[in-house]
Amino acid sequence: MTPSDSSVSPVLRSATRTITTEPARPIISARDLRKSYGKGQNRFEALKGVSFDIREGESVAIIGKSGSGKSTLMHVLALLDAPDTGDLELEGVDTRTLRGAKLNRTRNKTFGFVFQQFFLTGSNSVLENVVLPMKIAGIGRAERKRRGIAALEQLELADKARNKAVNLSGGQKQRAVIARALVNNPRIIFADEPTGNLDTNTGAVVEDILFTLNREHGITLIVVTHDEDLAARCDRRIHIRDGRIVDDSAEELAA
Template identity: 80%
Template structure:
């Protein structure tokens, strides 16, 4: 098999000091290969969200290492770190984090503005992402006027607009009803299968986790189980 897109070795992370110290991660190691779908499963406080933030380079571990395409991410600084994060990753969160009074298109192209992409190219790529999510007709609508399912599809479009290689989804169906959540799940796994996007899902939803190629269970900051779909 090719070199893993992620190589995670002995990750440790704590918050606070003394009696208030909380060890969120206590030595976590695993690899993720390009094109995989991986579920990180655990209850609230298990360390799964901390792990995702470290993988997405939104925070740094206290010790241990994360290699991205064989490069130690601890060596990435400043503009290089921001560029890597912006071009490599897409994010889909349970909370939509949309600006309600802005149009759908304006919300989608925000990462391109941050990346310094020109106005014409921003619009072209934003509309292409909306068409992919069957939302082109909502481009001029205010985000606040959308349904929950439509908002989550806008979030996915925003995550895709920079053509990311890795998509992080943190409880992506947590705010949706069952039927709408199933539609959003189908979109995510279609992107994984048909476009080769590596999908990392953080969830406590066992049914969602079961759709992934691999399921990593984390409890009290440690991996306590790891299964593949074929072995499950």
């Protein structure tokens, strides 16, 4: 599913970035990130000094086995959790300065989230689920509806706008989640095992949508996965094991 320029919705059109020949600047910079859980003998080091940059417009796969620290890393990068030590910058801003309402606004405006579990409220309509980030951001009802419908049209779900989310198929639910991720025109989309609950064909459609958003509209895509085929579609793969980066394909390409 690759939309043509003429079919791009207002939501995606406004998210399209101007392509230049200058090197992309880091949108995320991580330096020596460390994160532990528990205390004493039960203490578990999830991240053990992780450092890298992610440049705007990259598609990056964070890969590793269960318990490797990849999900913890995603939560830290997405400002859903804070590192114990280390420096994390978002577009040059020290994220430790983002607190309370400012942190919530930054997260809501900058990030879109696509999770394996969908996190849709089944008793609400598809449109009500999609517009939730805009409601949190305080955007008016009319504008919420306009942008929500535009996103659903782009993802071929406009005819399901009034349907209860519980009645959608797995693929339709994931497309609704992507529409919800788009409505605030995010700079970065975090996708955590986005095809994990889908069959092969439906998963391929969802992957195509995500990579279209990345490559045609300049949205930085960060995918957390153990799926090697999905990871191979990304520009770059960061392999994490036991809380440490053991391989970064970008370093190999630059060498």
